Amino acid sequence: MTVRLGVTGATGRMGRAVLSAATGREDCEVVFAVNRDPDGESVEGIDIESAAAFDSLVADREPTAVIDFTGPESAANYARTCADAGVAFVTGTTGFDDDAYADLEAASEETAVLHAPNFARGVQALVNVVGEAVRNLQGYDVELVETHHNGKRDAPSGTANRLLEEIEANGDFGERTHGREGEAPREAGEIGVHALRAGDITGEHEIVLAGNHEEVRLTHRAEDRGVFAAGAVDAAVWIAGQKAGWYDFADVIDA
Ligand SMILES: NC(=O)C1=CN([C@@H]2O[C@H](COP(=O)(O)OP(=O)(O)OC[C@H]3O[C@@H](n4cnc5c(N)ncnc54)[C@H](OP(=O)(O)O)[C@@H]3O)[C@@H](O)[C@H]2O)C=CC1
Numbered sequence: 001m002t003v004r005l006g007v008t009g010a011t012g013r014m015g016r017a018v019l020s021a022a023t024g025r026e027d028c029e030v031v032f033a034v035n036r037d038p039d040g041e042s043v044e045g046i047d048i049e050s051a052a053a054f055d056s057l058v059a060d061r062e063p064t065a066v067i068d069f070t071g072p073e074s075a076a077n078y079a080r081t082c083a084d085a086g087v088a089f090v091t092g093t094t095g096f097d098d099d100a101y102a103d104l105e106a107a108s109e110e111t112a113v114l115h116a117p118n119f120a121r122g123v124q125a126l127v128n129v130v131g132e133a134v135r136n137l138q139g140y141d142v143e144l145v146e147t148h149h150n151g152k153r154d155a156p157s158g159t160a161n162r163l164l165e166e167i168e169a170n171g172d173f174g175e176r177t178h179g180r181e182g183e184a185p186r187e188a189g190e191i192g193v194h195a196l197r198a199g200d201i202t203g204e205h206e207i208v209l210a211g212n213h214e215e216v217r218l219t220h221r222a223e224d225r226g227v228f229a230a231g232a233v234d235a236a237v238w239i240a241g242q243k244a245g246w247y248d249f250a251d252v253i254d255a
């Protein structure tokens with residue numbers, strides 16, 4: 001079966017990477033790609049249409065799944081349209097507040113929704129091992145550093161938040177400390193969180209565990225956005241035919 005894809009945020013950094021990944025595959029075809037104010041652009045030979053036409057494009061072109069890398073409010077709105085039309089929705093967008101995330105979750109009551117803050121397979125492996133490292137090194141200081149390009153809007157990254165949840169679920173920690181300035185000695189049990197923004201760095205996450213005169217560093221470095229895009233297209237192909245519900249990238253990898 002060829003999966004019919006709609007793509008939002010199509011002229012953004014990730015939208016372009018998704019169109020590049022999808023057009024190179026035989027298991028899917030892009031039936032529309034939208035962006036705000038597209039201005040007659042095309043990407044990978046695909047004409048970019050106006051996001052204002054999203055609802056009618058979903059109705060007319062009948063995508064199997066939509067892939068979204070935009071912003072939190074638009075992602076939640078697109079998810080609602082997809083839910084009403086019974087179209088699966090895959091989003092890698094990060095930076096959701098509680099209300100927008102609740103809207104995304106509500107859409108999953110009517111259609112299949114998959115949200116992953118990171119579509120790199122290596123990050124999923126990092127999520128899997130970080131809890132074990134924390135359990136093995138109880139009492140060690142833990143700090144997380146994430147580094148991204150200077151156009152990134154949200155901090156800490158969605159991936160960092162996911163890793164922090166995993167760390168906190170596996171040890172006895174106090175507050176998260178976001179950066180330090182002035183008189184700021186480390187409190188026992190705090191987790192330091194540091195967001196660097198510079199140049200065009202694709203995305204790096206490092207967890208430092210230190211104590212007992214030793215340190216362990218767990219690092220993931222994405223070298224190219226194509227790695228996220230390939231994972232998102234894999235997710236869209238996988239989700240076609242899944243029943244309504246909430247899914248994450250681990251479901252795709254474990255399938
Ligand atoms: N899960 C993962 O693996 C990854 C997730 N991300 C996340 O994906 C998201 C997008 O990242 P990136 O591609 O770098 O960002 P960009 O800013 O490069 O692209 C975002 C695109 O979405 C469009 N957009 C933004 N807001 C809206 C809106 N309200 N309605 C319609 N379109 C909108 C933008 O249009 P315009 O040009 O008009 O602003 C732009 O084309 C971020 O949340 C980022 O954290 C990024 C990489 C990997």
Ligand SMILES: O=C(O)C1=N[C@H](C(=O)O)C[C@H](O)C1
Pocket residue numbers: 094117118148149152153156157158159160202203204
């Ligand atoms: O905005 C980005 O670029 C990225 N965002 C995601 C996040 O917030 O975790 C994933 C990746 O690190 C790139």
